[in-house]
Amino acid sequence: MPKNEIAASAFTAKRINISKGWYKFSRNPLSVLGLTVLIIIVLAAVLAPYITPYPEHAGPYTNFRESSLPPSLKHFFGTDTVGRDVFSRVIFGYRFSLLLAAVVITLSVPPGILLGLVAGYTRRKWLEVGIMRITDIFLAVPPLVLALAVTAMLSPKLLNQMMAISLMWWPWYCRLVYSVTSSLRHEYFVHDAELTGVGRGFILTRAILPNCVGPILTKITLDMGFVIILGASLSFIGLGVQPPKPGLGTMVADGAKRLPAEWWMAVFPALAIMLVILSFNLIGDGLRDMFAVEEI
Amino acid sequence: MTVMNEDILRVKGLVKHFFTRLGTVRAVDNVSFAIRRGETFGLVGESGSGKTTVAHTLVGIYKPTGGEAYFRDQSLGEDFSHRSKALKKNIRIVFQDPGSSLNPRWSIKQILELPLRIHRTSYGKNHVEAVSELLRMVELPPEEYLYKYPQAIGGGEKQMVAIARALATEPDFVALDEPTSALDVSIQAKIIKLLTRLQKKLDLTYLFITHDLSLMRNMANRVAIMYLGKIAEVAPTREFFQKPLHPYTNMLLSSIPVTSDEEEKLKPKQIRSTGEIPSPVNIPPGCSFHLRCPRCMDICSRLDPVMTEKEAGHWVRCHLYPAAGQ
Numbered sequence: 001m002p003k004n005e006i007a008a009s010a011f012t013a014k015r016i017n018i019s020k021g022w023y024k025f026s027r028n029p030l031s032v033l034g035l036t037v038l039i040i041i042v043l044a045a046v047l048a049p050y051i052t053p054y055p056e057h058a059g060p061y062t063n064f065r066e067s068s069l070p071p072s073l074k075h076f077f078g079t080d081t082v083g084r085d086v087f088s089r090v091i092f093g094y095r096f097s098l099l100l101a102a103v104v105i106t107l108s109v110p111p112g113i114l115l116g117l118v119a120g121y122t123r124r125k126w127l128e129v130g131i132m133r134i135t136d137i138f139l140a141v142p143p144l145v146l147a148l149a150v151t152a153m154l155s156p157k158l159l160n161q162m163m164a165i166s167l168m169w170w171p172w173y174c175r176l177v178y179s180v181t182s183s184l185r186h187e188y189f190v191h192d193a194e195l196t197g198v199g200r201g202f203i204l205t206r207a208i209l210p211n212c213v214g215p216i217l218t219k220i221t222l223d224m225g226f227v228i229i230l231g232a233s234l235s236f237i238g239l240g241v242q243p244p245k246p247g248l249g250t251m252v253a254d255g256a257k258r259l260p261a262e263w264w265m266a267v268f269p270a271l272a273i274m275l276v277i278l279s280f281n282l283i284g285d286g287l288r289d290m291f292a293v294e295e296i
Numbered sequence: 297m298t299v300m301n302e303d304i305l306r307v308k309g310l311v312k313h314f315f316t317r318l319g320t321v322r323a324v325d326n327v328s329f330a331i332r333r334g335e336t337f338g339l340v341g342e343s344g345s346g347k348t349t350v351a352h353t354l355v356g357i358y359k360p361t362g363g364e365a366y367f368r369d370q371s372l373g374e375d376f377s378h379r380s381k382a383l384k385k386n387i388r389i390v391f392q393d394p395g396s397s398l399n400p401r402w403s404i405k406q407i408l409e410l411p412l413r414i415h416r417t418s419y420g421k422n423h424v425e426a427v428s429e430l431l432r433m434v435e436l437p438p439e440e441y442l443y444k445y446p447q448a449i450g451g452g453e454k455q456m457v458a459i460a461r462a463l464a465t466e467p468d469f470v471a472l473d474e475p476t477s478a479l480d481v482s483i484q485a486k487i488i489k490l491l492t493r494l495q496k497k498l499d500l501t502y503l504f505i506t507h508d509l510s511l512m513r514n515m516a517n518r519v520a521i522m523y524l525g526k527i528a529e530v531a532p533t534r535e536f537f538q539k540p541l542h543p544y545t546n547m548l549l550s551s552i553p554v555t556s557d558e559e560e561k562l563k564p565k566q567i568r569s570t571g572e573i574p575s576p577v578n579i580p581p582g583c584s585f586h587l588r589c590p591r592c593m594d595i596c597s598r599l600d601p602v603m604t605e606k607e608a609g610h611w612v613r614c615h616l617y618p619a620a621g622q
Contacts (some may be wrong), residue, residue, distance in 0.1 A: 187396050188391040188392075188393060188396045188397035189396065189397055189398055189399040191357050191391075192389070192391070192397060192461070193399075193410065194357075194376050194377075195355055195356055195357065195376050195384060195388070195389065196384065196410055196411050196414055196415075196465070197376070197381055197384040197385075197414050197415070198410065198414060207399055207402075210399075210401035210402075211399075211400065211401055213401075
């Protein structure tokens with residue numbers, strides 16, 4: 001076969017794979033909606049200083065003449081007790097929530113994957129049992145309680161909150177990857193790679209890991225939502241983003257005191273939390289469909 | 297030149313036990329045979345008789361519990377992690393289930409590249425041409441299959457790819473573990489033809505495992521029959537089918553379904569197949585077959601018979617055929 005023909009078929013093959021993946025994802029219109037909403041949220045959060053009507057309201061700003069105004073065209077989500085625009089603060093609040101979720105996932109997923117691969121593949125029983133029992137110990141502690149303890153012990157700020165939640169999050173990935181790895185471990189294609197003579201690192205990262213990518217990505221999108229809730233819960237009780245910075249949880253907590261009369265102070269930040277979690281969950285469903293291996 | 301009757305693979309008293317919570321599974325229990333260069337050595341038996349475990353132990357998935365096995369003069373007493381690269385190159389396997397033997401996340405090209413990259417460095421970077429060559433060898437047009445993923449092709453095509461992958465290292469010996477049992481009959485014939493052609497062309501030695509006796513008759517030069525981890529009888533194929541000695545062989549041969557009287561005449565006189573293979577965790581004492589044997593004697597439940605050569609090359613392990621000294 002001529003060389004350029006093969007190269008051409010390689011090119012089309014790659015294009016087909018990408019468009020096939022998108023096709024599977026987009027078959028679920030709700031996932032596309034979730035993705036669209038998330039893209040808008042992320043863009044808004046990144047560009048917050050430029051697109052929000054009152055960027056200075058995200059800091060120590062007061063204007064008591066405009067305090068506690070209901071939603072209007074001037075203030076879409078109304079204003080809070082010191083006269084700050086709730087809409088601008090919600091957009092800035094997304095920055096902290098998304099940053100928290102991104103940092104926690106970045107810190108907790110790689111060690112979780114690594115430990116899960118090793119525990120699932122090793123032939124040394126003590127190593128497997130050791131890793132998985134430590135994982136179980138971490139899973140036995142409710143994440144909120146440990147994050148609370150760590151954040152309270154150190155000073156209550158965003159960085160400590162991130163570290164505390166990351167410490168709680170890797171065991172889920174370890175367990176997920178462990179379960180996939182230990183079932184693939186005895187598949188013939190893994191045996192064949194071993195018999196061909198490739199190293200352990202290659203088998204773990206090239207033969208087994210690609211088969212875990214689907215479940216991992218699906219779990220990441222769902223976990224982004226959970227981490228955001230956990231961060232909001234922590235900041236709700238004052239252990240996260242510190243005022244005057246706008247944490248979504250802090251805003252709900254402050255606004256809750258004003259319910260039901262000045263409902264907009266709590267309801268809009270709460271809706272904002274819900275919206276981002278919902279969009280992550282919808283994306284998760286689409287990814288699951290996308291990574292399902294289909295027999296044709 | 298090599299001697300025609302050179303034994304390429306020698307197995308002596310091979311034992312593979314699995315230690316489970318339910319007890320020791322005696323999957324392979326003292327098995328001995330030798331495979332000659334260029335021949336197809338058949339291993340038949342019911343499910344659970346240990347034939348797959350024999351293949352898996354020889355290729356190195358398991359370390360044998362006991363006994364010896366040699367490929368030429370290299371010991372097969374270790375699993376893959378302790379075997380030399382040369383040994384891995386020369387001993388290859390085609391697995392029973394083509395669905396699980398190809399990584400669903402690798403394209404056909406990636407699958408076939410791996411053995412090339414490890415064992416045939418002389419190809420350098422031009423793997424595409426080498427992989428295409430392999431695909432042509434198994435009669436799959438490369439332009440169509442190179443970039444496909446396993447789930448996009450049929451079972452027979454998957455098995456062709458698995459065969460190409462096994463042959464990619466230019467091995468001397470290939471274990472074929474029921475290569476066609478998961479496939480349609482029409483595709484079976486194609487795969488068998490391909491395997492026979494490649495054997496002649498590439499001077500391959502096969503260990504061919506199947507429970508399909510008719511297939512075995514067409515494929516193997518010599519046949520060994522296994523029952524509960526032990527070999528009951530070994531004979532050249534023609535003799536195995538025409539003059540079977542062991543009652544178990546007779547039982548299996550007489551249970552081949554046939555469609556005409558001529559075929560019926562070829563079979564040994566009708567012996568009704570009774571019972572099922574017992575669990576290898578709980579092997580009956582004495583001769584393990586005595587519970588199902590139509591010609592069972594007193595001695596059978598007490599003493600396990602030993603292998604005896606009744607005729608040149610025709611070995612049987614049964615009390616009906618006592619060794620000369622007994």
